[in-house]
Amino acid sequence: MTSQKRSALEMTNSSPTNALPIPQDTTSRPPLSGRQRGSLKTLLTRSSPFANETGSLPIGEFDTSNGGSQHATSTAKILVVGAGGLGCEILKDLAMSCVVRDIVVIDLDTIDVTNLNRQFLFRSKDVGHSKAEVAAKFINERCPWMNVEFYHGKIQDKDAEFYRQFKVVISGLDNVEARRWLNGMINNLVEFDEDGDPNPETIIPLVDGGTEGFSGQSRLILPRITSCFECSLDAFAPTAAVPLCTIAETPRIPEHCIAYAYVLQWAKEFPDRKLDTDSPADMKWVYEKALERANQFGIGGVTYMLTMGVVKNIIPAVASTNAIVSAVCVNEAMKVLSFCSQSLNTYMMYMGSEGIHSHTFVYEQKSTCPVCTTHVHRMALSPSTTLNALLQQLCEGEFRLKSPSVTSSSKTLYMRKPAALEKATKGNLDKPLNELINSGEELTITDPVFHDTSLQLIVTFE
Structure with a gap:
């Protein structure tokens, strides 16, 4: 028995017959072979007692005849939104599992040196370049069986026709507002038949992933069927605002000094130019001004990294959390494309700070959701309430609107755009509602966070 055992050294120095030795130079590795990446053929051509139709959220029937499930995945097209810490992991998992060949990745950001510790598709030479472009190029060169296209820009710049081409959308966004917009867009693509039921051909599953430190979540959203991102908006605490008087007069913590630099000093120094948070020169200016103010008040802890975090609202990221959450997201994408296994219903929470622990539950659809339901909302207000006060209430209340x-x-x-219409209707903001509408009249509220969705609101006078 002893002679048949292999030492740990022998095992680490040997390579399997179907794999190439891994070069030590990580900047010049050859493309991976088909053998190295493996295949989903075994999984997709064998029947399973745990196929999609047996789960609590059945979407379709798993069919292994004629390689139907495998063909469905090979011809599909997936959109990956975000090429940051989570997005890099998602792209890698899609490439190595070969769920699909055709992928489009979209991201607005450029690569910063602080990204290099966890966003592993990037190198030092890539700093300053588009995240989406570099990530797509890396995957295409390293995994020649993949076809990854990229778009450098905002997701809001793309119209409905762009999003209709995809079978699944995987989101790796790091801010709530962009996720709300994407959720609204995907829900608006759903068409209904004569009976008012959603047309399955127009339903594009949205797999939403997010991480924060050692915690993360992944959820499967079937537009107009399951709960959507807007349904769970209450789970995200509103950003706590710091009083301007504290920032200007009595700063107590490093964040106050940073806020003073980019809110007050920048506007005073550059009144005609908006702060570019992706510009190293602009961020260096903010850091230096914040450091000066911190020294003035004897406050320590102002660093360039903290400045970046405060100005860009960066959430601390952990590479292992990104890896776990991205694996769940890609797994769900594979399941909704092939129906080979039961889909997530509908929310998975990963709590790494408590150990390797996760929790899955059904996030129920909110009956009053303005995005995935047709609920008409009602508000009782004093007739002397001004239109501006109503809009402010919509921004600060449960709907969290931005520019209604x-x-x-x-x-x-009142219409914010175009400028001519905003100028013509601005005078209504200070008028009481009883001069503008009748009690019980239905109003249509639009806002950029809802995309093309409108909020129906009936106002009655107390």
Whole structure:
């Protein structure tokens, strides 16, 4: 028995017959071979007692005849939104599992040196370049069986036709507002038949992933069927605002000094130019001004990294959390494309700070959700309430709107764009509601966070 055992050294120095030795130079590795990446053929051509139709969220029937499931995945096209810490992991998992060949990745950001510790598709030479472009190029060169296209820009710049081409959308976004917009877009693509039921051909599953430190989540959203991202908005605490008087007069912590630099000093120094948070020169200026103010008040702890975190609202990222959450997201994408296994219903939480622990539960659809339901909302207000006060309430209340516009059944009350219409309706903001509408009249509220969705609101006077 002893002679048949292999030492740990022998095992680490030997390579399997179907794999190439891994070069030590990570910047010049050859493309991977088909043998190295493996195949999903075994999984997709054998029947399973745990196929999709047996789960609590059945989407379709798993069919192994004629390689149907495998063909469905090979011809599909996936959109990956975000090429940061989570997005890099998602792209890698898609390439190595070969769920699909055709992928499109979109991201607005450029690569910063601080990204290199966890966003492993990037190298020092890539700093300053587009994340989406570099990530796509890396995957295409390292995994020649893949076809990854990229778009450098905002997701809001793409129209509905762009999103209709995909079978699944995987989101690796790091901010709530962009996720709300994407959720609204995907829900708006759903079409309904004569009976008011969603047309399955127009339903594009959205797999939403997110991480924060050692915690993460992945969820499967079937537009108009399951709960959507907007349904769970209450789970995200609103950003706590620091009083301006504290920032300007009595700063107590490093964050106050940083806020003073980029909110007040920047506007005073550069009144005609917006701060570019992706510009190293702009961020260095903010850091230096914040450091000066911190020294003035005897406050320590102002660093360039902290400045970046405060200004860009960066959430601390952990590479292992990104890897776990991305694996779950890609796994769900494979399941909704092939129906080979039961889909997630509908929310998975990973809690790495408590050990290797996760929790899965059904996030119920919110009956009053303005995105995935047709609920008409009602508000009782004093007739002397101004239109501006109503809009402010919509921004600070449960809907968390950003730039609402409002129309009644007979006229436009206030419209933010175009500028000419905003100028013509701005005078209504200070008027009481009883001068603008009748009690019980239905208003249509639009806002950029909802994409093309509108909020229907009936206002009655107390």
